[in-house]
Amino acid sequence: MKTAVIVFPGSNCDRDLAVALDAVIGTAPTMVWHGDTTLPDDIGLVAVPGGFSYGDYLRSGAIAARSPIMRAVVDAAANGLPVLGVCNGFQVLTEAGLLPGALMRNKGLAFVCRDVDLEVANDDTRFTTRYDRGERISVPVAHHDGNYFADDDTLDRLEGEGRVAFRYAEPVNGSARRIAGLVNAAGNVLGMMPHPERRIEAAHGGTDGRRLFEGLIGAMGA
Amino acid sequence: MKLSIVVTLKPGVLDPQGRAIHHALNGLGFDGVEDVRQGKLIEMEVADGTDDATIDQMCRRLLANTVIENYRVERRA
Numbered sequence: 375m376k377t378a379v380i381v382f383p384g385s386n387c388d389r390d391l392a393v394a395l396d397a398v399i400g401t402a403p404t405m406v407w408h409g410d411t412t413l414p415d416d417i418g419l420v421a422v423p424g425g426f427s428y429g430d431y432l433r434s435g436a437i438a439a440r441s442p443i444m445r446a447v448v449d450a451a452a453n454g455l456p457v458l459g460v461c462n463g464f465q466v467l468t469e470a471g472l473l474p475g476a477l478m479r480n481k482g483l484a485f486v487c488r489d490v491d492l493e494v495a496n497d498d499t500r501f502t503t504r505y506d507r508g509e510r511i512s513v514p515v516a517h518h519d520g521n522y523f524a525d526d527d528t529l530d531r532l533e534g535e536g537r538v539a540f541r542y543a544e545p546v547n548g549s550a551r552r553i554a555g556l557v558n559a560a561g562n563v564l565g566m567m568p569h570p571e572r573r574i575e576a577a578h579g580g581t582d583g584r585r586l587f588e589g590l591i592g593a594m595g596a
Numbered sequence: 597m598k599l600s601i602v603v604t605l606k607p608g609v610l611d612p613q614g615r616a617i618h619h620a621l622n623g624l625g626f627d628g629v630e631d632v633r634q635g636k637l638i639e640m641e642v643a644d645g646t647d648d649a650t651i652d653q654m655c656r657r658l659l660a661n662t663v664i665e666n667y668r669v670e671r672r673a
Contacts (some may be wrong), residue, residue: 433661440658469661476663483612523609523664548610 375418375591377403380447380463382438387424387461387569395421397428398587404523408441413450414573420447424461424516424569434477435465443454445516446469456500456590457563461503461517464555464565473558473565474532475524480517481548487516489579491543492554492568496536499557501564503592504585510543513568522549522556532556597644597653598672604635630662639672640646 377395378459381388388405390564396402403421409411413420438520440518444466451472459467467473480486489512494505505511524532531552532538547567555566570583605611615665618632638659642651651669660667 432658436658436661468663474663476661478610478664481610482663483616493658521610521612546614 376401376414376416377419377421378406378414378417379421379446380408380424380443380467381402381405381423382408382425382427382441383470384429385423385425385462387571390569390571391421391423391460393467394574394583394587395419397574398584399591406443408438408443411442413443413446417455419456419458421446421448422457422459422463422466422536424463427462427466428520430462433465433469435462435467435469438466439469439471439592442464446479451558451563453561454562458501458564458590459563460569460571461567464567465519467563467565469533472563473556474505474528475522475550477519477567478521478523478534480521481545485516485518486520486547487514490546491552491589492540493543495538495541498536499539499561499564501557501586501589502539502587510528511549512573512580513570513583514572515546515568517547518548520547520552520565522551524550530554535559536566537559539564540568597642597646599640599642600636600670600672601640601655601659601667602635602670603665603667605633606662606664606666609664 379391390402426591455482465477491510494509497505497507537556538553542552542554557564570586573583614632614634621629655667
């Protein structure tokens, strides 16, 4: 399966994602620069990496979300292409309108950089097929703006539609309903603050992130 | 034409930065402070005759995130 990773000025997890995709899926992704206007043909996934795109100026992810390549990503997502946004990538996807809500400054103001336990809230998304609902996994977070916010009606709707994919097992950053990752209504876009790409080899201290990428291979049918 | 765009967090949205500022003011001995909210000020210069609808679009599409923020536009001399 062919994949692509978007690279913005200030991205710093783009190579981590590339290594993870190459290791698990078996093909190195195409790295796509933010100023490009088209995605490669025949890709089965586009990944938006973590980092500090455009220095987090204005708001985290705000400038990146308006970059030329993101117009192509939004169009491709509307056509059903799976899109994974991790950390700053999650912020970019909310700013681009692909996911509801916003990611605000952590409640405790501290940059949180540690392993956290997540609960798999829904194992019926195309990103979570290799997990079991209610299962606890350990994945690192490293962010300053991971405090998920949406109004109560939106949160109720997200919960009702099973769109919360991952939840923090304990409060980490003030996120509403402890939301760590969620999918769009069509189920082809996942944004999450924790970094699954940093838990794919035993040498990383665990492999709980690996199954997310493994599951995508099956979901893509490639 | 000079504009000031004032972006503020919506009421009810938690503002940890405002709370930290509040705390620091208290620490300096200013104990009459009842609440602090942090926002941003964006100063712009736009072509004369730029219409209100265009300015509003700039605010909605980029300068403010209307999920969490309100904005107001002030024209400066």
